[in-house]
Amino acid sequence: MISFESSIIRLKDVSKKYSTDNVVFSGIDLEIEKGEFVFLTGSSGVGKSTMLRIFFCAERPTSGEIWVDGVVLSSLSNAQVPYLRRKIGVIFQDFKLLSNRTIFDNVALSLEVVGLGKKQAEQRVMQVLEGVGLAEKTSHYPLQLSGGEQQRVAIARAVVNRPSIILADEPTGNLDLQRTEEVMMLMEELNARGTTIIFATHDDRLFENTHRRVLRLLNGKIRI
Amino acid sequence: MTFAILCRRAFSDLRQNFCAQFITTMVVSLSILIFAFFTLLYFNLQHCVDRFGAELGLLVFLSEDTPKDRIPSLYQKLTGLSEVEKVTYISSEEAFGRLEKFLKDEKEVLEGVNPQFLPPSFEIRVNRAVFQLKRIKQLAGEIDKWPEVSKVQFGQEWIDRLYVFSGLVRTVVVITGLLLLFTAAFVVTNTIKLTVYARQEEIEIMRLVGATKMFMRGPFLVEAFLQGLLGSSLALGVIFACYRFLQGLEAKSELLRGVNICFIPWQYTVAIIASSVLLCVLGTALAMRRSLRL
Numbered sequence: 001m002i003s004f005e006s007s008i009i010r011l012k013d014v015s016k017k018y019s020t021d022n023v024v025f026s027g028i029d030l031e032i033e034k035g036e037f038v039f040l041t042g043s044s045g046v047g048k049s050t051m052l053r054i055f056f057c058a059e060r061p062t063s064g065e066i067w068v069d070g071v072v073l074s075s076l077s078n079a080q081v082p083y084l085r086r087k088i089g090v091i092f093q094d095f096k097l098l099s100n101r102t103i104f105d106n107v108a109l110s111l112e113v114v115g116l117g118k119k120q121a122e123q124r125v126m127q128v129l130e131g132v133g134l135a136e137k138t139s140h141y142p143l144q145l146s147g148g149e150q151q152r153v154a155i156a157r158a159v160v161n162r163p164s165i166i167l168a169d170e171p172t173g174n175l176d177l178q179r180t181e182e183v184m185m186l187m188e189e190l191n192a193r194g195t196t197i198i199f200a201t202h203d204d205r206l207f208e209n210t211h212r213r214v215l216r217l218l219n220g221k222i223r224i
Numbered sequence: 225m226t227f228a229i230l231c232r233r234a235f236s237d238l239r240q241n242f243c244a245q246f247i248t249t250m251v252v253s254l255s256i257l258i259f260a261f262f263t264l265l266y267f268n269l270q271h272c273v274d275r276f277g278a279e280l281g282l283l284v285f286l287s288e289d290t291p292k293d294r295i296p297s298l299y300q301k302l303t304g305l306s307e308v309e310k311v312t313y314i315s316s317e318e319a320f321g322r323l324e325k326f327l328k329d330e331k332e333v334l335e336g337v338n339p340q341f342l343p344p345s346f347e348i349r350v351n352r353a354v355f356q357l358k359r360i361k362q363l364a365g366e367i368d369k370w371p372e373v374s375k376v377q378f379g380q381e382w383i384d385r386l387y388v389f390s391g392l393v394r395t396v397v398v399i400t401g402l403l404l405l406f407t408a409a410f411v412v413t414n415t416i417k418l419t420v421y422a423r424q425e426e427i428e429i430m431r432l433v434g435a436t437k438m439f440m441r442g443p444f445l446v447e448a449f450l451q452g453l454l455g456s457s458l459a460l461g462v463i464f465a466c467y468r469f470l471q472g473l474e475a476k477s478e479l480l481r482g483v484n485i486c487f488i489p490w491q492y493t494v495a496i497i498a499s500s501v502l503l504c505v506l507g508t509a510l511a512m513r514r515s516l517r518l
């Protein structure tokens with residue numbers, strides 16, 4: 001197993017095509033440092049979500065090699081995939097909440113899958129839900145919440161098991177300015193504690209005046 | 225993941241998807257009910273044939289020149305046979321008496337006839353536990369070879385016909401039962417498939433947040449186990465109630481008395497429950513295999 005001291009995600013000549021005339025990107029080389037906070041941007045349909053999906057093995061690349069936290073993804077068997085995913089918190093663009101479970105249970109799911117009982121998880125879940133301003137709605141169901149509230153539940157679920165990498169796919173897409181600010185603060189806070197964050201968005205204002213690296217996807221290539 | 229957590233998850237699942245789970249259990253129950261009903265029918269048919277055959281028994285006629293003092297030892301010999309349950313000696317005089325009784329008003333035709341003209345005989349009742357046409361035939365053949373015996377009679381024609389008939393009915397019941405079993409298996413696995421597909425999204429989401437296969441499968445398998453167990457137990461419970469009801473009728477009605485309705489033997493009852501559980505668990509495992517692919 002090759003371990004790269006500083007880069008937590010590394011791509012070498014990675015391509016993804018769904019069919020011969022549906023090439024999302026090709027020949028991508030990229031390194032993301034441990035503890036980095038990078039933005040991934042580009043217009044709609046350019047492949048931001050696809051890129052993130054490849055990082056946590058929800059999608060396999062057509063060709064090329066990917067290392068995540070020192071592990072070569074192509075060598076990962078299906079049985080090992082869950083263990084990689086536990087190190088990665090994903091905020092899905094479409095939230096992916098369980099509609100028949102309460103907000104509390106949805107967030108607790110991340111801890112449940114690693115074998116923590118609900119009782120043990122309670123404190124951490126409540127803490128995270130307070131952090132995103134949903135402490136009063138723990139027993140509601142996702143469909144009883146607004147789009148922005150659902151998005152915050154998705155964020156809470158992604159961060160609750162303290163992953164070393166967070167893949168955020170448009171986590172502020174449904175939020176107003178103030179909530180956006182709060183989410184950005186939360187991300188900054190997590191990043192300050194050493195979490196690597198890859199933040200996909202098409203909202204230029206979010207990184208207008210930061211010193212962060214911005215990866216621009218355009219025509220299947222990355223421009224920095 | 226501990227067993228306690230697994231059970232708790234399964235039960236909270238059961239609560240959340242109560243309706244779907246209930247319907248699946250009912251489908252299992254109805255399928256098993258139809259099958260178990262046929263099994264009950266089958267065993268009662270078998271039971272009836274055996275009992276009827278056993279009541280026919282054997283008739284052993286002795287040759288007329290058999291000395292009287294040989295009778296007790298022959299009696300001993302017959303009762304010594306393992307297949308024989310009861311032996312009754314009928315002397316020539318007794319046989320004559322029976323004939324007279326049978327003829328009633330017309331008994332004058334026997335006037336002047338020697339009451340010894342009928343041969344003495346033994347009536348044999350065959351042990352019910354060993355009753356089998358083949359064994360009875362064998363037994364008859366053996367006894368026939370004894371020097372004192374002139375003829376062995378048994379309702380062979382009757383039994384033969386009965387057996388051909390019951391064999392036919394049995395074949396029909398077994399084929400119908402097998403078809404029902406296939407139908408039940410098909411309906412149950414497809415119902416389960418549908419419930420698993422209905423929860424596809426849930427499985428997908430668990431997968432994405434890092435659940436292992438066992439974590440996702442566990443509650444589904446526990447639920448399937450319970451469905452199989454409850455569904456089949458319920459069905460057999462209903463069958464048992466029917467059986468008790470028929471027994472009640474039997475006790476009251478002259479016509480039915482002696483039919484002696486029997487329940488499905490316990491080994492088969494256990495087998496039905498076990499196969500139902502197996503069917504549900506395997507069906508679920510198969511249905512999940514598709515949705516668990518990466």
Ligand SMILES: Nc1ncnc2c1ncn2[C@@H]1O[C@H](COP(=O)(O)OP(=O)(O)OP(=O)(O)O)[C@@H](O)[C@H]1O
Nearest residue numbers: 018022024043044045046047048049050051093202
């Ligand atoms: N399962 C799939 N099968 C075929 N094509 C796909 C599939 N998933 C994505 N694509 C294609 O890949 C391209 C990139 O999609 P992706 O969702 O990554 O875009 P995106 O950059 O996240 O867009 P948005 O900003 O709207 O979320 C799209 O053109 C889409 O048609």
Ligand SMILES: [Mg+2]
Nearest residue numbers: 048049093169
């Ligand atoms: Mg997207």
